Amino acid sequence: MNGADYTDFVHTGLGTLAGRYLRTFWQPVSRVQDLAPGKSLPILIMNERLTLYRGDSGTPHVVAFRCAHRGTQLSTGWVEDDCIRCLYHGWKYDGSGQCVEQPGEDDSFKTNVRIRSYPTQEYLGLVFAYLGEGDPPPIKRFPDFEDAPELAVGPPQPWPCNYFNRIDNACDPLHVGFTHSESLRRVDRGGSEPRRFQATVTSDETSYGVMTTVANPGRPSTHIHFHMPNINQVHAEENQNPDAEGATPWGDRLFWRVPVDDERCVSYLVGMLKVPSSAEERERRRRVAESVAVSPNDVAEDVLAGRISMRGVPPDFNQREIFWVEDYVTEVGQGPIAPRADDRLGRRDVGTALLRRIWQRELLHLAGGKPLKHWDSPANLPRVTPVPVS
Numbered sequence: 001m002n003g004a005d006y007t008d009f010v011h012t013g014l015g016t017l018a019g020r021y022l023r024t025f026w027q028p029v030s031r032v033q034d035l036a037p038g039k040s041l042p043i044l045i046m047n048e049r050l051t052l053y054r055g056d057s058g059t060p061h062v063v064a065f066r067c068a069h070r071g072t073q074l075s076t077g078w079v080e081d082d083c084i085r086c087l088y089h090g091w092k093y094d095g096s097g098q099c100v101e102q103p104g105e106d107d108s109f110k111t112n113v114r115i116r117s118y119p120t121q122e123y124l125g126l127v128f129a130y131l132g133e134g135d136p137p138p139i140k141r142f143p144d145f146e147d148a149p150e151l152a153v154g155p156p157q158p159w160p161c162n163y164f165n166r167i168d169n170a171c172d173p174l175h176v177g178f179t180h181s182e183s184l185r186r187v188d189r190g191g192s193e194p195r196r197f198q199a200t201v202t203s204d205e206t207s208y209g210v211m212t213t214v215a216n217p218g219r220p221s222t223h224i225h226f227h228m229p230n231i232n233q234v235h236a237e238e239n240q241n242p243d244a245e246g247a248t249p250w251g252d253r254l255f256w257r258v259p260v261d262d263e264r265c266v267s268y269l270v271g272m273l274k275v276p277s278s279a280e281e282r283e284r285r286r287r288v289a290e291s292v293a294v295s296p297n298d299v300a301e302d303v304l305a306g307r308i309s310m311r312g313v314p315p316d317f318n319q320r321e322i323f324w325v326e327d328y329v330t331e332v333g334q335g336p337i338a339p340r341a342d343d344r345l346g347r348r349d350v351g352t353a354l355l356r357r358i359w360q361r362e363l364l365h366l367a368g369g370k371p372l373k374h375w376d377s378p379a380n381l382p383r384v385t386p387v388p389v390s
Contacts, residue, residue, distance in 0.1 A: 006363035009356075010162045010337050012259040013047035017363045019259075022046060022229055023132035024372065026139045028256050028268040029120075030127040031153050033290075035060060040084055042075040046131070047261045050118070051075045055082030060122065061095035062129045064115035068099065124254070124270045125153035140227070142254060143379035145270060150282070152250075152289040154269035157324070159297070163230065163265035165331045165338050166257040170226040171203055171212045171351025179330050182310040183322045203351035205358060207376040212351035223382040226355065228362075228375045230257045235381075250274065250289060250320070263336035288318075296321045300328035 005017065012019035029043050029052055040053035042065065049065035051074040059082055067074055072088040079085075083100060085092040091110075092101035097117035099110040119130045124145055130136035145151065159166070169175065177184070203212040209228040215221045225233040232255040251272035258266050273286060296317070302308045303325065313325055345353055365372055 006360055006367055009164045009359050009363070011262050012163070013262070017367055018359075019046050020132075021363055021366055021372075022259070023130075024137070025132075025229055026121070026123075026128040026130050026136065027258055028126040029062065029129045029258075030060075031156065031268070032122050032125050032127055033153065035127055038079045040075040040077070040079055042073060044260050045129075046259045048131070050116075050129075051084065052127070052129075053079050053084050055079060055095065057082050059095065060120045060127045062118040062120050063093060063095070063097050064117070066115075067091055067093075068113050068115050069102075125151055126256075126268055126270065140231075140375070140377050142233075142377050144252065144381075145254065145272065148251075148272040150273045150286075152271055152273050152286050154271065154289055155291055157267040157269070158260070159265055159267070159328060159332055160263065160336060161265060161332045161334065162262060162337045163257045163259040165334050166265060166267065167226070167230050167232070168338070168340075168352060168355070169327070169331060170232045171210050171224060171355050172349065173212055173214045173222070173224050173351070174199065174201065174348055175330070179326050180323060182313065183319055183326060186322065187319060201348050201350055203354045205354065208378060208381075209375060210351060210355050210358065211382070224351070225381050226351075227377060228358065228373075231255065232257070233381065296324040297328060300325045300332065303329045304333055 008016065009018050012022055023046070027045065029045055029050075030041065035041065035052065035054045037054050037056055037058055040051060043050050043052045043062075051063050051065055052060065053063075053075070054060045056079065061082070061084075063074065063084065065073060065075075067077075067086040067088060069086065069091045070088055072086055074084055074086055074093070077085045077087040080092065083092050083094045085101075090101070090103045091099055091113075093115060094100050095117060097115040099113035099115075102110045102113075119136045121128055121139060123139055124142065128139060198217060200215045201212065202215075203210055206225075208225070209231075210226040212224045212226075213221050214223075227233060232253075234253045234255070251274045253269060253271035256268040258268065260266055271289065273282070273289060299308075299313055299317075303310060303313075310326065310329070313322055317325070340356075362372055364370075
């Protein structure tokens with residue numbers, strides 16, 4: 001694809017318009033809890049291989065994937081203080097990418113060797129990196145989550161599809177009654193048949209992204225929020241008793257949909273925990289929220305391959321895991337890169353159509369050197385549809 005094609009959202013490698021645009025925002029690269037002091041990890045984000053490590057001081061760093069000496073993968077080495085040392089010949093780099101030691105070489109040589117490095121910071125239990133050019137902007141903040149009494153960070157969700165398969169679904173509330181009919185059936189919230197909608201759907205560009213509103217006759221309007229460029233916000237059902245047996249541990253949630261490469265993505269989930277009265281129960285639900293015992297991806301692949309139907313999803317799957325399977329089947333089922341030029345959007349696809357237009361506008365401005373819109377993250381957004389999503 002031509003890197004100057006403002007309709008190309010899916011290719012995010014270095015030099016592509018979508019890749020350049022996503023790199024103007026801080027992006028999550030790990031959970032804080034998965035990066036202990038002294039640990040190094042190879043990461044792949046937007047088709048770029050990098051090294052993530054945490055120094056002994058606790059500071060996370062992102063530097064180039066390979067040593068400048070002979071190209072060995074840096075994450076196979078080890079962390080010393082706040083530096084990382086290459087396994088091959090012991091060249092050592094600090095968090096800025098500067099080589100600070102080269103065993104056996106003249107001391108002056110190291111000053112001429114520097115590898116790429118990127119700013120990092122921790123926020124809401126995630127490690128973020130800024131992969132763009134120049135000084136980083138302030139990180140996008142979410143005041144409601146900063147003030148939450150208790151947060152949990154769910155397990156990263158790697159999916160074998162383009163990240164836009166995921167965010168293209170973000171402003172589409174009417175898929176729920178069909179895609180998630182099995183989930184609704186199991187919790188007796190929608191009967192055994194997919195729900196038919198008599199709703200009016202509107203979608204508006206906001207200071208933070210897109211708000212899609214669903215108005216059903218005789219029922220309160222519900223709202224879905226999408227934060228540009230790649231973040232869903234989902235509110236919790238307000239009347240659910242957190243002490244009830246089988247209650248979901250989650251309150252309000254944020255989902256970052258991050259490209260790994262053009263045909264894979266990973267989602268990072270940060271959510272408020274509903275706080276039950278018992279400290280033991282709260283800790284149990286935290287463990288549930290931050291882990292997945294059985295891979296929903298494997299079950300979803302069985303559905304896609306026709307080995308089971310959605311009714312065949314294991315009965316012990318909780319609602320979050322069933323939703324995960326249902327979304328995986330519909331979004332991964334579009335193919336690694338969905339052929340959107342073949343889409344035939346209907347009148348109720350207003351949110352999806354608006355999201356695509358906003359992306360096209362921002363990429364067109366980026367290609368032409370025009371200013372990009374600054375996106376806010378206000379607090380106390382209108383309540384959204386009380387249905388969990390994966």
